[in-house]
Amino acid sequence: MTQILKTGKELDALREKLKKQRESVKQTITICGGTGCHGYGCQKVIDAFRQELASRKLEKEVELRVSGCHGFCERGPLALLAPSGIFYQRIDVADVPAIIEKTVMKGELIDKLLYVLEDGKKAAHEKEVPFYARQNRLVFANNQRINADSIEDYIAVGGYAALPKALAMKPEAVIDEVKKAGLRGRGGGGFPTGRKWETVRKAQPGEKRYVICNADEGDPGAYMDRSLLEGNPHSVIEGMVIGAYAIGANEGYIYVRNEYPLAVKNARIALDKAREMGLIGKNILGSGFDFDIIISRGGGAFVCGESTALMASLEGKIGEPRAKYIHTAEYGLWNKPSCLNNVETWANVPMIINNGSEWYSKIGTATSKGTKIFSVVGKIKNTGLVEVPMGVKLREIIFDMGGGIPNGKKFKAVQTGGPSGGCIPESLLDLPVDFDELTKAGSMMGSGGLIVMDENTCMVDIARYFTEFLSEESCGKCVPCREGVRHMLEILNRICKGEGKAGDVELLEEMSEAITDASLCALGGTAPNPVLSTIRYFRNEYDAHILEKRCPAGACKALINYSVIDKNCTGCTACARVCPTQAAVATDKPAQGAIKGKVNPKLKMHKIIDEKCIRCNMCFEACKYDAVQIK
């Protein structure tokens, strides 16, 4: 039976009750049920645990929790055991009986499931793992403590405590608190959240107003919003209710990407539960304040990260932005004052109300407060989500938490801010991460994707990739973005094909000025950033492509050749078997390379016929003896 909460006191009482219930359980096993771990097959592991527990009749003593993303996606599927705090990674279905048998029942560690530290020692607890050790998990903390679809869990760990507190305050005081905390929008632009709320509150007196949660995380390479909404949707909802109360809105939307089915599902469950308990809906906790939230699914358009485009799309129109000389805070959705913040921003709000602005503003740098979640992906050892206080150096994130570059390759650059951001070279890695510092370096915070690139990543190709992405994602409304970005792409394509001309780089720079200044929205306005930042820091690579017709990273297909290193070729025929165009063929000479220390003269040396080669990289991947080289 769901209890309808009529006052804050009832909520507190319920929390106490749930806490006790939670404490009564002797042991818990928390399995990460984020999308990353699902990709590794965590559902099978979960099912195995369930079965195992059932067969041993341990269901009452051991609680199995399926939580949201724990962040360390690289090592999934992950499990966290309480109260022992043991942390297991890369779990296989076959390991499940052993975990129950040894660890849960006897408290023994299973060696092979522990994380191996750099010095070869094993870490039994999360805190000992460098990836977790240096993080400061505030927003993300509850993700691994609760069942993603359980409101009771959220309440038990202190959720919805900020709500009655805020409802007891005057709306202006709530805004004031957020302003003092120095919270800035986590969606990319970094606009002060409190100021935005204030504008919305003051605009068009007497009119209806809206709060909107932007969960249309379009930045490729960023997925913290997804993880939050999947793992802890109530924190977002709580933030939205507080925000709505502060600005005087009675209706809210969560605009979520349809590509995130689990996030849609969990958010929907969370809303239904919150509504049942009276935490959203009419007369919330007896305060007389009404507020409800509807989920709207996006259709897959990067431009809908732009507030005006998102609102147009909510209105059932095509997602094209409009000029923002009149702010959406004054005339937004259906021409009413509207407050749009992204998932992470909303999730920060309950924390500020709970702990006070003074506490919050102590975290971070002078202009950027609080923590920020980054998704560290690309050519890096420990891919995953990290939450760090603002001001942490990029180097710490990439090398200390991220573990550096795999396969002994060299670090080349890190791309921040998604397609609108820029590439930051090694020389700037000691840059503290905050909104203003990144902008100064020609990039931006964006939603917090950090894509790490190694020496095999071609920076011209990266610029081309982002430009292609933006050209496809441009809504096509205004000329500089639609036509300009397309022409930029055309030039970059030429350069990557080895058809670049002297003066192309200068033309790109000239075009960038007009595209940046004259585009209608931020998509176009920041579209040249990847090109400009790569020109700024990696001009030599452009020159190599244009003047020497050479791709230094060996990535641009038209500028590279595959060949066989004779002395390494063992004649194993792996390349010939995978080659889709019969470009890798055996010669009549015997192979010189040794298999397990032995040269087999019956095996023939292979070669690659360049005219037939389509540079699909299959032979390179297939060769176990490093006999295929890219030049």
Place this chain on the structure above:
Amino acid sequence: MSKITITIDGEKVEATAGEMLMDVCRRKGIFIPTLCDHKDLMPYGVCRICIVEWDRGDWSKMITSCNFPVKEGQVFRTNSEKVIRERKMIMEFTLARSSKTPEIIELAKILGVESSRFPTQDEGCILCGMCIRACSEVVEANAIGFAQRGSHRKISSPFYHEATDCIGCGSCSYICPTKYIEMKEDADTRTLPIWNVTFEMAKCKKCGQKIAPKKQIEFLKKRAKNLPEGWFDLCQNCR
């Protein structure tokens, strides 16, 4: 509406608060090129040719004058080097798209652009959206729209078939700045090939002259109230 004073190119100009900058410039006889602005339609701000520089003291910002509501004390430059340079680049983009359209070639010449450095196309439509806006804002028929997005964007009837809501009023053709939207008429019919529609024309009961497409008259009948019986049966001459 309160009167305000703004500065354009060093000259003090009186304006009404909230008035669009382009209108103020026009009144002062300052030439602002545009390809997508129309007085009877809501500003859309897509051709971007009308950009001017908004002087903020120690920094400046480029804004489009067609949809920029002016406020007291603002300072603008409509002919700074930056404005001229960026307008030229945008014009080059537009010219590359519509390299054979006389109206575009002429405006390009005015802005000092003789040719485009980019690969050229011969697209009659510049995607200014005037036809679509006229159809929805003025006629309220909402018969046409944009299809696709990005560089694939085009104006289109639903499903690229017959525009079922089209009433054949021809406003799209009338307003099209590049004369891309054709309207053909013969003795009994009117055709708008781009929307795949042909209409039978209603004729005046008295003189037999064509009045308008029958569908348009039906559309009007639904909206116009209190008109005399048979008002739509006669042409303007015979009414």
Place this chain on the structure above:
Amino acid sequence: MDISHVDKICKDHGNRQDQLIGILQDVQAQYRYLPQKPLERVSELLGIPIAQVFSVATFFRAFSLEPRGKNVCQVCMGTACHVRGAQRLLEEIERGFGIVAGQTTKDANVTLETVNCVGACALGPVIVVNEEYHGRMDGTKTAKLIEDLKTKGE
């Protein structure tokens, strides 16, 4: 074509204009693409002009106005996947089925699409087949995936 589903879908969404995209998603889930008749019905029920519904249906990437195959194979082209070689995998699949991204095989078995980031960046490169994630793909795994899909079609 049976368009009675459309009425239910729209009703489930409260016939609200602000649910247009969600409704179109559900209509697409029902018919595997967006046929004209159901869209006209949506237009009628929601009071949104058909021209606008059509614009929205062609604007967003998620929608297809052409019938899609029995299996939908999506290659993630997000940045993380790109730097880990997603382009090559896409080309491999294109070769494997003899179609390019956005097309459907002649036997209507497989539709190949690209998506801009499915938010599983740690798994990159990712290929999603019928909403099932295949992470850390390489040439060999992809070749197997192609074979599997081909057998499914038989």
Place this chain on the structure above:
Amino acid sequence: MSNFSVYASRLAEKTEHFTPGHRACVGCAEALAVRLVAKALGDNVIMVNATGCMEIISSPYPDTSWDVPWIHTLFENTAAVAAGVESALKVLRRRGKVKDPRRIKVVAMGGDGATADIGFQALSGMLERGHDVLYICYDNEAYMNTGIQRSSATPFGASTTTSPAGEKSKGQQTWKKNMPAICAAHGIPYVATACPSYPFDLMAKVKKAVSIQGPCYLHVLSVCPTGWRSASDLAIRMGRQAIESGVFPLYEVENGEWKLSMDFEKLIPVADYMKGQGRFRHLTEQDIAGIQEHVTKEWHALRKKCGLE
């Protein structure tokens, strides 16, 4: 283009460059024509205005109806002055004194007397020299400003003060001079006829004419209730009847190619057009039959030129 009627009117230019408050007679279709032309031209224009009704009514000292540059010229030299303005602009531009990158349109205008009679040779010279000027003739078929004297554009049978109808006379004894054809014969790029009763056709033709480089000629029939002795509320209808009866057909001649703007399966009788006008009141049925015959013949000749017969 004729039936843009309903919605296009809402999209038409609303700024007036020939502003209200002028002294034209009630129901003057010529003032209406000038207003529409000024609208179509916009503000980037220099007007050269011959002596005549439009000059007198728009510029009584110290007022003016014009909010574009405007110069008054004599009957005989309008086209010459316009040619001078255009040449001067060229020179000023070359010397850097005119910096506006736009083409500044020079438009000359005059009545039928200033065009077909007194200013005829200057016009012919301007057309022949190829100046980039649009010449617009507002034809009200007599010298109305000075008291309704006949001009060479007065139609056959019309009674004016110098071609009065009486016992011995049946009014004007010659057929109307075909100015558009004469101008077209100069081989200029664009000649057209128009009438304010068809405002969108008129404005489209003006816009087309100014967009064309080189001399262009536009002949606008302007109903004059005072001089034609017709009801002042019927000027628009009378204009339509002139076109529908074939008395004043609407056509364009673009680079020597003739094109009818409005074709009719069946023309309305000339008598319908004439009956509302005092200047034709004296004509007998037989006279009108003669005129009808002439009009029909001319109409077919025109259709033939346009390749329709």
